[in-house]
């Protein structure tokens with residue numbers, strides 16, 4: 001099992017009838033068929049993904065493309081959007097993002113807690129619930145994968161909305177919140193968010209109570225070291241084995257400070 005590139009261990013099924021193949025040289029261009037139409041991978045084809053590339057599409061969105069090969073025989077079929085695959089590549093890890101030499105405490109891998117710089121983290125790029133890229137601390141990848149797999153065995157899908165944030169990313173969110181800009185929610189001051197120290201996960205649990213994913217997390221997350229830690233934020237879970245164990249021992253799924 002490759003923690004850094006989980007897609008390498010998996011077989012995917014094309015479930016889009018219009019899974020077009022992209023040009024090797026320009027992933028934004030489709031490969032045309034002489035006489036009309038575009039080259040496609042047939043719906044229902046089982047594929048392995050040999051490699052991935054990201055392309056910018058609009059301001060912040062990035063599309064994950066995969067170089068697909070037939071699962072039986074191994075013939076290379078070509079590059080296609082991973083949105084065309086059943087399960088759509090959610091939760092697949094696509095590569096290690098190590099700290100750059102000389103990076104500062106404001107760099108992309110710098111972890112902070114309680115207003116102070118902690119350390120430079122090894123991060124892993126992972127596909128989120130919007131099929132965009134988040135980063136998680138390498139040390140949390142195995143427990144998160146275990147959580148996701150156990151839920152899947154129970155027919156429940158766990159996906160990520162937000163993972164690790166750098167200082168500049170948290171500053172952007174906090175500034176937007178302070179200025180009351182549309183689309184910005186409550187956000188901690190830069191240096192103070194648990195999303196900056198590599199243990200926080202915002203999961204898709206729309207509506208909270210009654211949401212199947214949330215109900216599953218309430219019953220099982222502490223067994224995997226995850227615990228709810230913030231009032232009024234049912235989506236915010238942290239990987240903290242000591243706090244999770246303490247909650248579990250008391251028959252709870254959240255830390256004592258959490259009111260609702």
Ligand SMILES: [Zn+2]
Nearest residue numbers: 200201202236
């Ligand atoms: Zn959060």
